[in-house]
Amino acid sequence: MKRLLHAVGIAVAATSLCLTTATNASAATGTLGVSGNTFKNPPAGCYTGKFIPLFVNNQTNVTVTVYGSSDCSGYPEGTVAPGKDGVFEFGNSVRVPR
Numbered sequence: 001m002k003r004l005l006h007a008v009g010i011a012v013a014a015t016s017l018c019l020t021t022a023t024n025a026s027a028a029t030g031t032l033g034v035s036g037n038t039f040k041n042p043p044a045g046c047y048t049g050k051f052i053p054l055f056v057n058n059q060t061n062v063t064v065t066v067y068g069s070s071d072c073s074g075y076p077e078g079t080v081a082p083g084k085d086g087v088f089e090f091g092n093s094v095r096v097p098r
Contacts, residue, residue, distance in 0.1 A: 023032030028096050030082075033057035033066065044071035044098040056080045066091040 027043045034056055035049020042060065048070055049055070057066050058080040066077045066088045072095040080094075081087040 001011060004042055020080065026098050028060035028062045028064075030060035032059075032060050032094070033096050034097065042096045044096050047094045047096065049094075052060055052089075052092065054088045054094070056086045056088070056091075058082055058086075060096070062097055065095045065097070067093045067095065 025082050027041050032039045032042045034047050035051050035054050050085050063081050065079050068077050068090045071093045072093045077091045
């Protein structure tokens, strides 16, 4: 019985170690340009530019979403796929997903 409890303890410890060492994929890899601002490996979140119309140069590995508000709220104006550019007359902010 003692050996069984020891084996279970080791299995639980190994499982929890595997779960805690998993990396969090909450950052995009690459560079995101937003109307004069450049963000390298931007974490998930909302980004704004320096001028409008909003110019987005997405050299990351994720699709970003453009919003008309300055805080990435409301309805999206559009998206910009990885490796693509976009110009948005009414865009004010860009969301990098989680």
